Amino acid sequence: MVAITEAVSLEKEGDIGMLWIDNPPVNALGFPVRKGMADGIAMAMKDDGIKAIVVICKGGTFCAGADIREFGKPPKEPHLPDVLTVFDECTKPIIAAVHGTAFGGGLETALSSHFRVAVATAQFGLPEVKLGLLPGAGGTQRLPRLIGPEKALPMVATGNPIGAAQALKEGVIDEIVEGDLAQGAVAFARKVLAEKRPLRQVSRMTDKLDKNPQIFADYRKQLAKTARGFEAPEACVKAVEAAANKPFAEGLKYERELFSQLMMGSQSAAQRYYFFAERQVAKIPDIPKDTPLIDIKKVGIIGAGTMGGGITMNFVNAGIPVTLVEAKQEFLDRGIGVIKKNYDITASKGKMTQEAVAKRMGLIKGTTKMEDLADVDLVIEAVYENMDLKKEIFGKLDAICKPGAILATNTSYLNVDQIAAMTQRPEFVLGLHFFSPANVMRLLEVVRGAKTALPVLATAMAIAKKIKKIAVMVGVCFGFAGNRMFAQRKREVDKLVLEGAPITQLDKVIYDFGFPMGPVALLDLIGIDLGWSKETSKGETMQQILCEAGRFGIKNNKGYYNYAEGSRAPKPAPEVDEMIKALAKKKGYTPRAISDEEIIQRCIYPIINEGAKILEEKIAVRPSDLDVIWVNGYGWPVYRGGPMFYADLVGLDKVLAVMKQFQAKHGDDFKPAPLLEKLVKEGKNFASLNV
Numbered sequence: 001m002v003a004i005t006e007a008v009s010l011e012k013e014g015d016i017g018m019l020w021i022d023n024p025p026v027n028a029l030g031f032p033v034r035k036g037m038a039d040g041i042a043m044a045m046k047d048d049g050i051k052a053i054v055v056i057c058k059g060g061t062f063c064a065g066a067d068i069r070e071f072g073k074p075p076k077e078p079h080l081p082d083v084l085t086v087f088d089e090c091t092k093p094i095i096a097a098v099h100g101t102a103f104g105g106g107l108e109t110a111l112s113s114h115f116r117v118a119v120a121t122a123q124f125g126l127p128e129v130k131l132g133l134l135p136g137a138g139g140t141q142r143l144p145r146l147i148g149p150e151k152a153l154p155m156v157a158t159g160n161p162i163g164a165a166q167a168l169k170e171g172v173i174d175e176i177v178e179g180d181l182a183q184g185a186v187a188f189a190r191k192v193l194a195e196k197r198p199l200r201q202v203s204r205m206t207d208k209l210d211k212n213p214q215i216f217a218d219y220r221k222q223l224a225k226t227a228r229g230f231e232a233p234e235a236c237v238k239a240v241e242a243a244a245n246k247p248f249a250e251g252l253k254y255e256r257e258l259f260s261q262l263m264m265g266s267q268s269a270a271q272r273y274y275f276f277a278e279r280q281v282a283k284i285p286d287i288p289k290d291t292p293l294i295d296i297k298k299v300g301i302i303g304a305g306t307m308g309g310g311i312t313m314n315f316v317n318a319g320i321p322v323t324l325v326e327a328k329q330e331f332l333d334r335g336i337g338v339i340k341k342n343y344d345i346t347a348s349k350g351k352m353t354q355e356a357v358a359k360r361m362g363l364i365k366g367t368t369k370m371e372d373l374a375d376v377d378l379v380i381e382a383v384y385e386n387m388d389l390k391k392e393i394f395g396k397l398d399a400i401c402k403p404g405a406i407l408a409t410n411t412s413y414l415n416v417d418q419i420a421a422m423t424q425r426p427e428f429v430l431g432l433h434f435f436s437p438a439n440v441m442r443l444l445e446v447v448r449g450a451k452t453a454l455p456v457l458a459t460a461m462a463i464a465k466k467i468k469k470i471a472v473m474v475g476v477c478f479g480f481a482g483n484r485m486f487a488q489r490k491r492e493v494d495k496l497v498l499e500g501a502p503i504t505q506l507d508k509v510i511y512d513f514g515f516p517m518g519p520v521a522l523l524d525l526i527g528i529d530l531g532w533s534k535e536t537s538k539g540e541t542m543q544q545i546l547c548e549a550g551r552f553g554i555k556n557n558k559g560y561y562n563y564a565e566g567s568r569a570p571k572p573a574p575e576v577d578e579m580i581k582a583l584a585k586k587k588g589y590t591p592r593a594i595s596d597e598e599i600i601q602r603c604i605y606p607i608i609n610e611g612a613k614i615l616e617e618k619i620a621v622r623p624s625d626l627d628v629i630w631v632n633g634y635g636w637p638v639y640r641g642g643p644m645f646y647a648d649l650v651g652l653d654k655v656l657a658v659m660k661q662f663q664a665k666h667g668d669d670f671k672p673a674p675l676l677e678k679l680v681k682e683g684k685n686f687a688s689l690n691v
């Protein structure tokens with residue numbers, strides 16, 4: 001065996017050269033691997049005893065893509081496209097032997113080989129688009145040549161991987177190896193030699209290249225729905241289109257150009273930033289990695305309403321039994337009925353078997369007795385948002401639950417420390433703030449009380465992962481991080497409506513910014529009556545006026561907009577325009593035209609400002625955590641990174657200057673956060689605070 005670099009060696013297995021890659025943990029295509037591959041192929045070429053070359057990896061996977069740590073650094077030669085040209089032009093057959101994942105540059109390496117074999121569990125994908133990029137080492141040119149543009153498009157433009165069986169069916173690989181991969185690959189190489197098979201240079205294949213423009217038009221239509229606002233998927237389509245229509249070398253050049261454009265653009269910067277932000281979020285500086293965890297075998301949930309039901313589903317989906325407590329049997333039956341209906345809908349779509357439904361339902365034990373929570377390891381309270389009720393429940397829980405059980409509240413706004421104070425175990429109390437619908441939304445705010453113990457917090461972060469949530473640690477304050485920031489936008493939207501911005505303009509501007517829906521349409525969806533009470537309503541706000549007029553939103557087909565029965569498509573409601581005009585007049589507003597730019601600034605900059613206050617108060621660990629909250633909990637478009645990333649992109653000096661202008665015109669809702677002022681003064685940005 002000859003070591004070529006610290007990561008690559010060449011070994012002879014009779015007349016087959018085995019090019020072994022060993023670059024833990026995932027055999028990423030960093031410099032030692034790239035150089036080792038290029039030099040290894042050159043060495044094998046010179047060795048007359050080697051007739052064919054197998055490229056194979058040690059450890060748990062084939063090359064799982066580019067070394068993301070090299071992003072943003074000056075590239076070091078040889079570059080991957082050049083190494084892959086060496087593969088392509090090698091006159092001895094190269095066989096890529098794949099196990100684990102061949103993603104990104106990994107798959108591009110396999111595509112540049114002349115043949116591909118894999119174990120049955122291998123996966124293949126080009127996930128670059130998920131980082132706002134496209135495969136930049138020939139993937140967009142070789143894959144369509146190998147399997148045709150129609151099959152290549154979804155792989156390139158969605159980044160979703162396929163398994164070995166599908167890869168074999170589509171022609172991405174030539175054979176699935178049963179048993180030992182190295183032996184299987186050697187046997188395959190010998191077969192290629194014995195049968196004198198011609199070299200299959202993918203770059204020269206043309207028979208699958210369907211040029212029909214309809215394929216691309218149809219795919220673009222699909223993308224308009226699934227990838228609205230994203231630049232990279234369209235660039236992927238353009239690159240595959242070029243594969244169909246241009247010679248290989250030109251296509252490769254075009255792919256490079258598109259790659260460079262994306263790499264320099266703000267969307268990819270945002271998506272790459274976000275990729276790290278989501279990995280960083282689990283790291284809490286004062287919680288050591290080896291903090292002992294509490295074993296959560298059984299969970300109790302109180303309240304089988306909107307949130308309790310969804311939270312229950314999360315746990316039983318993860319195979320954890322739940323004791324679900326309700327105040328009355330009829331509420332319990334209704335709550336469990338809703339859960340069953342949700343699963344039945346999933347099953348009717350073929351996404352779940354009836355056995356799986358039965359198994360999950362079997363993990364739920366409904367009860368009206370809180371005493372049944374004596375043996376659970378974690379309780380999550382999800383009753384009405386009422387402090388007295390929550391206090392009473394925590395007092396009872398403290399007496400019922402075994403020592404060491406964690407007591408959590410799903411409150412949206414209330415003070416977790418006051419709730420904890422009702423128990424003799426405040427160190428075991430915290431907030432677990434799920435988002436609605438709790439079985440769908442990935443965000444979970446883990447609310448750290450003043451006395452919450454480290455093992456309790458570490459356990460909460462770990463259990464969140466188990467139920468497939470993205471947990472973000474926040475501190476106690478009104479609305480925690482997410483809702484507290486969101487309240488800023490809500491307030492400005494209410495004001496902008498009265499100042500004269502048509503609700504359709506507000507909705508369009510925010511939708512076009514990249515949110516899944518506009519802020520007014522969102523109010524109709526969640527219910528205008530949320531937090532409204534008939535007894536205290538005085539016709540002084542649009543919420544009160546609409547609710548007094550029986551306009552609660554989509555739920556009763558009329559809110560800010562009108563809705564046809566059973567439809568969620570908003571239609572204009574002239575009667576609401578009149579209500580808005582009347583209230584604006586009463587409050588002394590003179591209607592004015594408001595620019596789209598002002599709407600963005602009024603709705604977004606106060607969110608950023610509140611984020612700065614939250615950081616200053618140490619309610620959140622780092623700015624990027626706030627971005628994770630916004631992307632997962634509030635539909636912030638990931639290609640804009642999150643509000644704090646966006647602020648850096650706009651420039652904190654500009655955000656501050658605009659906030660000051662608004663403060664002069666509209667008052668102290670726009671008072672700049674001291675941290676924002678400080679960062680601008682010091683010439684720093686939020687990214688500098690990302691520990």
Ligand SMILES: NC(=O)c1ccc[n+]([C@@H]2O[C@H](COP(=O)([O-])OP(=O)(O)OC[C@H]3O[C@@H](n4cnc5c(N)ncnc54)[C@H](O)[C@@H]3O)[C@@H](O)[C@H]2O)c1
Nearest residue numbers: 303304305306307308326327331382383384385411412436
């Ligand atoms: N709905 C949301 O969007 C949302 C999002 C995040 C957090 N939250 C919070 O979650 C909590 C629950 O909200 P929801 O929307 O699910 O309310 P909900 O009204 O849908 O459900 C509350 C349930 O609690 C039950 N309940 C009341 N008192 C009880 C008692 N003593 N014992 C057992 N059950 C009792 C009620 O019967 C009801 O079924 C609130 O604190 C709310 O602020 C709500």
